[in-house]
Amino acid sequence: MANYPDDLQYSKDHEWIRVTGDTGRVGITHYAQESLGDVVYVDLPKVGTTVKANEPFGSVESVKAVSELFAPVSGEVIEVNTKLADAPELVNSSPYDEGWMIVIKLSNPSELDALLSAAEYEDFINEK
Amino acid sequence: MSSELKQSPLDAVHRSLGAKMAPFAGWTMPIEYGGLVAEHMAVRTAVGVFDVSHMGEILVRGREALKFIQSVTCNDAARLADGQAQYSALLTEQGTFVDDILVHRFAEDAYFLCVNAANTDKDVNWLTQRAAGFEVEVHNVSAAYAQLAVQGPQAAALVQSLTTDDLTGLGYYRFRREVVIAGVPTLAARTGYTGEDGFELYCAPDDAERLWTALTTTGGATPCGLGARNTLRLEAKMVLYGHEIDETVTPLEADLGWMCKLGKGDFLGRDALLRQKETGLTRKLVGFEVEDRVPVRDGYPLVADGREIGHVTSGSPSPFLKKNIGLAYLPIDKTAVGTQVFAVVRGREVPCRIVSTPFYTRPKA
Numbered sequence: 195m196a197n198y199p200d201d202l203q204y205s206k207d208h209e210w211i212r213v214t215g216d217t218g219r220v221g222i223t224h225y226a227q228e229s230l231g232d233v234v235y236v237d238l239p240k241v242g243t244t245v246k247a248n249e250p251f252g253s254v255e256s257v258k259a260v261s262e263l264f265a266p267v268s269g270e271v272i273e274v275n276t277k278l279a280d281a282p283e284l285v286n287s288s289p290y291d292e293g294w295m296i297v298i299k300l301s302n303p304s305e306l307d308a309l310l311s312a313a314e315y316e317d318f319i320n321e322k
Numbered sequence: 323m324s325s326e327l328k329q330s331p332l333d334a335v336h337r338s339l340g341a342k343m344a345p346f347a348g349w350t351m352p353i354e355y356g357g358l359v360a361e362h363m364a365v366r367t368a369v370g371v372f373d374v375s376h377m378g379e380i381l382v383r384g385r386e387a388l389k390f391i392q393s394v395t396c397n398d399a400a401r402l403a404d405g406q407a408q409y410s411a412l413l414t415e416q417g418t419f420v421d422d423i424l425v426h427r428f429a430e431d432a433y434f435l436c437v438n439a440a441n442t443d444k445d446v447n448w449l450t451q452r453a454a455g456f457e458v459e460v461h462n463v464s465a466a467y468a469q470l471a472v473q474g475p476q477a478a479a480l481v482q483s484l485t486t487d488d489l490t491g492l493g494y495y496r497f498r499r500e501v502v503i504a505g506v507p508t509l510a511a512r513t514g515y516t517g518e519d520g521f522e523l524y525c526a527p528d529d530a531e532r533l534w535t536a537l538t539t540t541g542g543a544t545p546c547g548l549g550a551r552n553t554l555r556l557e558a559k560m561v562l563y564g565h566e567i568d569e570t571v572t573p574l575e576a577d578l579g580w581m582c583k584l585g586k587g588d589f590l591g592r593d594a595l596l597r598q599k600e601t602g603l604t605r606k607l608v609g610f611e612v613e614d615r616v617p618v619r620d621g622y623p624l625v626a627d628g629r630e631i632g633h634v635t636s637g638s639p640s641p642f643l644k645k646n647i648g649l650a651y652l653p654i655d656k657t658a659v660g661t662q663v664f665a666v667v668r669g670r671e672v673p674c675r676i677v678s679t680p681f682y683t684r685p686k687a
Contacts, residue, residue, distance in 0.1 A: 231549075232359040234639045235616055237668070253668070255617050257358050257639050258549050279615070 197224040199290055203306060204315035207248070207264035210290065211298075213306065218267060221294040222254065222285065225319045230256040233285040236278040238295055243271045245298060247305045252295070254285065263295065267305045273297035330375040331468050331527035332534055339545055346548055347440035349376040354547040362553050362641040364544035365516050366682075369474035371543040372551055374522070375530065378442030379467045380449065383432040384458035391433050394452055394590050395425060396573060398583035402427040407495045407511055409581060411573060412448060413591030417598060419567040419576075421445050424513060426497055434509075436469075436522075438563045452590070468530035472537060473520035473546075473554075475684070480541040481510065481521050494519075504536030515551065517558025517682055556636050557643065557682035559609055565620065565635045566607055566649055574598055575651065577607045577679075607635070608657045609679035612646035614672045618665040624650055625671065626663045631656055634665065640681060647681050648674070 202210040208226035211218040227233065235255040245251040245265040252263040275294050278284060285293040300306075310318060327350040330336070336343060341352035352373060354361060364370040382391060391399045397410035404427055412420035421441040426434040437445045446462045453460050472481055482489050484504045492498060497511035509524040525533055537543045552562070561567050561576055573582050574595060582595055612618050618637040623630050637648030648665070656663060659678050664671040 231354060232357055232641075237616065255639075257362075257553060257641060258353075260617070260619060 198312040198316050200312045202290065202312065203266070203309035204312065204318075205248075205264065205266040205309055206318060207266075209264060209266045211266045211306075211309065212290075213300075216303065217272065217297055217299050218269075218306075219294050219297050220266060221289055222263065223315070224289050226261075227286050227289045227293070230254065230259070230261060230286075232257050233282045236282050236285060236295065238274050238278065239271050241271055241274055245269060245271060245296075247302075247308075254282075265298065266309055267298060267300050267302070269298040269301040271296050272299045328376070330373050331530040332373045332375065335531055335534060336373065336545075341545070341547060347376055347438070349439060351376055352545075352547040354549045355545045358547070358549040358553065359641045361544055361546040361550035365474045365518055365546060365550065365554055366642050367475065369472060369476040369480050369520075369541075369543045370546035370550070371534065371537045372471040372473070372546045372548070373468075373530075373534070374471050374551075375468040375527070376439035377469050378437040378439055378445065378462070378464045379469075379524070380435040380437060380442070380446060381432065381461045381463045382435065382449065382453075382458060383428075383461075384456070385431055386457040387431045387433055390453060390456040390458045391425060392586065392589060393456075394449060395423070396582045396589060396591060396595070397425070398586040399425055399427070399433070400586065404429055405496055405498060407497055407513055409495075411578075411581065412445060413573070413589075413595075414569055415591060415594065416569075417572040417574075417591040417594030418569045419563065419571065419573070420448050420569065422561065422563060422567060424511075426509075426511065428499070441563060466526065467524045468527045468533075470523045470525070470530065470533055470537065471514055471516075471520065471551075472523060472543060473514045473516040473518045474543075475519060477518065477520035477543075480537065480543060481523075484536055484541060504533055504540070506533045506536075508533070515558075515560055516554035517560070517680065518554075518684055550641075552636075553638050553641055556638055556647065556649070557640050557680065559649065559680035561607070561649075562636060571607075571651070572598055575603055575606055603654055605632070605651045605653055606657045607649060607651055608676050609681055610648055610650065610663065610674040611677050611681075612637075612648065612665065612672060612674050614646070616667050616670075616672055617646045618648050618667060618672065618674065623666045624652065624663050624674070625666060626656055631663065637665075642682060645681075652676075 336352040424436040501510040506529040
């Protein structure tokens with residue numbers, strides 16, 4: 195299913211992570227961007243910030259609401275998608291590619307085991 | 323809980339269109355369909371239609387209807403002719419808002435009030451209590467009406483295309499009863515809550531789907547939800563009960579002094595307004611622009627000179643102006659256009675500037 199690529203892992207807070215070696219690129223899912231509606235602002239941490247699994251690392255705002263972003267894993271933020279400052283709508287149009295948010299250097303890769311596969315995540319949102 | 327929520331006669335239609343539904347003022351109503359920004363822009367540039375069937379309707383009739391309306395509303399209903407509508411308010415003894423309302427004059431002995439959904443029962447009770455001593459009857463007729471708001475620069479042409487009645491001469495804040503639109507008898511009022519030209523169409527609940535379908539399918543109006551209604555009314559600086567106005571603020575503080583006709587004779591709340599006018603306002607509703615990309619939301623604190631001076635009553639990105647805007651009550655010395663204040667957003671102080679309002683005014687035709 196194109197909306198939930200198989201090479202990503204998903205959190206129940208509707209973030210995805212694409213792991214490469216000991217780093218993971220993080221964004222929000224198709225379901226999350228669709229629920230939010232038109233994204234107008236993304237508040238992201240600075241490079242060097244430490245984030246903890248399941249804790250807020252920033253926020254994403256649509257016209258009607260602000261929602262917190264939760265880190266799927268713990269680690270250090272080593273890259274931030276600065277494009278989102280000028281083009282927050284990329285979160286809607288390209289949630290898994292151009293709309294990515296941060297890259298985390300994983301401090302505890304075993305946390306990945308708690309995340310969902312694409313099929314499990316789809317089951318999870320279909321039950322909602 | 324959801325079983326206690328009232329449903330619009332268009333509930334199934336909204337769901338079939340994929341609307342996001344949410345509880346609103348005791349009803350379950352559509353918040354958006356395809357996307358709030360597209361809906362907002364459709365109203366600013368073309369035409370959109372809103373289901374506002376949750377709004378309440380109250381009929382006041384009897385020999386002393388005018389005298390009664392004059393005693394419980396702050397605007398001057400004596401200025402209304404049959405077929406005219408007026409923005410007004412029910413005030414407490416303290417001059418604060420019981421509700422803001424639209425008064426439509428059917429005849430000197432019959433007035434049709436459109437009131438906020440959440441306040442309908444309160445308003446009916448309020449009016450009924452005060453009707454004692456007047457030769458007048460107060461009827462909650464909300465269940466007899468669905469309401470569709472057709473708004474936007476193309477709204478008038480669209481409504482005209484669906485009726486053989488000639489509506490071209492119907493001016494702003496004028497209405498006509500028994501206008502047949504797409505085969506549906508309506509009360510068509512040239513009023514609205516978006517800052518655009520348009521109509522609010524009242525019809526029987528059983529006819530609502532036929533009217534909606536004609537407006538959206540034949541007429542091509544974009545279905546719009548309450549999300550867009552909120553951003554549109556904010557750009558036009560129209561107040562919302564529970565946000566800008568409630569039983570703690572007066573029309574003078576809400577910058578609605580024009581609506582209070584203190585010279586018309588006695589009415590409930592008049593003495594309090596006169597006293598407030600004499601002593602002067604200590605706070606006033608103002609509009610501000612955020613000088614940052616971060617939106618400022620309802621409830622966020624506003625600070626100046628290191629102390630809290632108020633909070634945001636409504637705040638949002640403005641889809642049309644592409645700025646972040648908001649409304650707030652501020653101490654009178656902070657209300658001049660150009661004054662800088664700061665909104666506290668997640669611990670960060672974000673600069674905001676008081677601007678003249680409304681934020682958006684529709685271009686003159």
